[in-house]
């Protein structure tokens with residue numbers, strides 16, 4: 001067996017501690033798999049004395065994580081601190097510039113600075129591996145880079161945030177509203193104290209931006225992702241979606257539309273019979289459509305200590321095996337810009353929910369407004385049984401015929417200002433097109 005590969009771990013929280021545990025428990029077998037031992041030389045965290053349930057007494061502790069990026073006795077820096085900028089960025093950039101391999105679980109960092117960091121990694125001929133950053137334990141980066149590399153990819157669709165999927169699943173199973181279930185999710189540790197990154201769709205968008213780049217050979221471009229969270233979905237939406245035969249999922253979709261690349265994260269109605277509709281609770285899933293392979297779906301745990309550390313360790317083993325790939329599969333210099341399609345390119349049916357002011361003639365006025373906005377209605381349900389007593393607001397849901405997003409957005413603006421509509425209406429895409 002050749003010399004050991006020497007690693008340093010920055011961040012000993014949920015994921016970092018998990019990596020130390022796996023290396024302690026499975027180090028012998030992993031050394032055989034990698035052809036060399038994996039040796040932890042140094043670690044860093046904010047608090048040297050915190051009890052983390054792991055033994056770090058044998059490793060050098062660096063108070064300043066930046067020291068790991070220049071340490072002479074380190075071959076691989078494992079960045080598990082988090083955040084798109086600040087210390088994580090400084091450490092990763094300096095480690096790469098110093099010719100060290102980097103393994104990270106930091107999707108925010110890669111979504112924001114992926115192309116820049118990948119270029120440095122290629123210039124220095126080192127690895128920049130981020131499997132754990134996309135859907136935690138699901139090996140989707142490796143699947144796209146290796147198993148599916150023969151294919152031209154036309155669509156990647158994923159349930160990329162376990163917190164949102166848990167909340168939507170609970171809302172359906174209990175009939176409760178979003179705010180109520182969110183509090184439970186926080187109590188159970190599935191949602192952060194500040195849940196906005198998760199429920200606002202940003203976390204899923206970070207992952208989607210990375211997947212888009214891997215699937216379509218484009219420069220990772222987070223700014224191109226259209227993002228909508230699940231905060232506006234209520235129990236009425238879940239109920240009526242089910243009546244129509246759909247389940248609401250926060251879907252990240254990257255697909256070729258009219259020569260552009262659509263990147264969107266938004267709550268979407270998925271037909272019950274489709275595999276993605278059946279993904280429960282905190283699970284993630286990613287479906288990929290390739291021209292030779294057809295549809296492939298990977299499902300598993302997208303977060304948590306075990307699944308995320310599992311992906312980090314597999315990236316470390318790859319480095320120990322001597323695998324160095326361009327981080328986004330093809331050389332960074334060959335990646336194209338991810339040009340978004342025009343807003344009217346993507347045709348879809350839509351679900352629309354609003355509260356009509358409860359007075360004679362209001363429904364006629366609202367449907368007239370929709371007709372004037374060129375939105376053609378397939379079904380209307382006036383949901384009298386879901387009217388809150390004394391509210392004077394009648395929930396109404398519509399399913400439209402196929403139309404484009406620009407037309408729907410204009411209609412939403414008209415409705416939001418309409419005298420017969422109380423509050424802000426909500427629209428969601430109905431995904432009838434795909435097979436997964």
Ligand SMILES: NC(=O)c1ccc[n+]([C@@H]2O[C@H](COP(=O)([O-])OP(=O)(O)OC[C@H]3O[C@@H](n4cnc5c(N)ncnc54)[C@H](OP(=O)(O)O)[C@@H]3O)[C@@H](O)[C@H]2O)c1
Nearest residue numbers: 011012013014015045046047080081082105106303304308
């Ligand atoms: N948790 C998951 O399920 C999951 C899933 C996928 C990806 N990720 C990603 O994995 C990364 C780590 O997440 P996590 O959940 O493990 O976070 P975490 O539990 O909050 O741990 C963060 C660690 O970073 C350390 N740290 C913070 N600031 C530091 C600094 N300036 N210098 C040195 N160390 C510092 C903290 O030290 P102290 O412990 O001393 O405070 C802590 O050990 C993030 O990029 C996250 O997005 C996490």
